[in-house]
Amino acid sequence: MADVQYKSVSVKDGHVVVVSSKTQKSNKVRLCLRAVRTPLFILMSLALFGLSIEAYFIRRLYYLINPISTQTTNTTGGHHLIGNSDICGMDYKDGRLVVKKKGYYYVYSKAQVSVAATETFLHSVKFNYPYYDVDVTLMESNQLLLIKQNVSSYLGGVFYLHQDYQLFVKVFPEPDVQNNPFTNFFGAFMI
Numbered sequence: 001m002a003d004v005q006y007k008s009v010s011v012k013d014g015h016v017v018v019v020s021s022k023t024q025k026s027n028k029v030r031l032c033l034r035a036v037r038t039p040l041f042i043l044m045s046l047a048l049f050g051l052s053i054e055a056y057f058i059r060r061l062y063y064l065i066n067p068i069s070t071q072t073t074n075t076t077g078g079h080h081l082i083g084n085s086d087i088c089g090m091d092y093k094d095g096r097l098v099v100k101k102k103g104y105y106y107v108y109s110k111a112q113v114s115v116a117a118t119e120t121f122l123h124s125v126k127f128n129y130p131y132y133d134v135d136v137t138l139m140e141s142n143q144l145l146l147i148k149q150n151v152s153s154y155l156g157g158v159f160y161l162h163q164d165y166q167l168f169v170k171v172f173p174e175p176d177v178q179n180n181p182f183t184n185f186f187g188a189f190m191i
Contacts, residue, residue, distance in 0.1 A: 089190035097167040104191045108156035111171045112183040115145045122172040123153040127165045
């Protein structure tokens with residue numbers, strides 16, 4: 001008689017209910033799944049929300065930048081503008097980009113030059129406000145080279161610009177700038 005096992009018995013509302021060990025195990029599994037289901041649902045909801053926000057910003061960027069951009073090239077001093085000025089929020093005048101309305105802009109420039117030995121390569125993006133005579137530097141790259149070589153520099157950043165600011169690029173040494181729109185360019189667009 002020592003080998004006899006008794007099932008659990010509980011009294012509920014005057015009725016006797018027999019609970020087997022299989023039922024107890026399945027209840028534990030259900031509780032465990034319920035505990036995992038809620039955080040998993042929250043994480044999946046957050047991921048889908050993040051994807052929808054990302055899609056919104058990508059679509060907004062798509063409409064800000066024209067997919068078929070026109071290229072305007074000004075070969076004096078190696079300044080190049082790539083993009084459609086109506087979409088970028090800029091005008092192009094006398095080798096300078098003119099801000100049409102204030103806001104945050106991504107400004108970028110790339111320059112490639114041949115530099116002689118022991119010469120400094122300076123690449124900077126500056127702006128000028130029509131009412132002031134001072135040029136203000138936004139970004140700058142300065143390299144001292146010991147041997148003659150081709151040097152490339154890329155500058156890019158986000159800046160808050162006011163209306164009528166005039167953006168331009170200065171490159172030293174200027175005479176050796178390669179006039180190639182794929183190695184030398186300059187542009188900006190509103191974010």
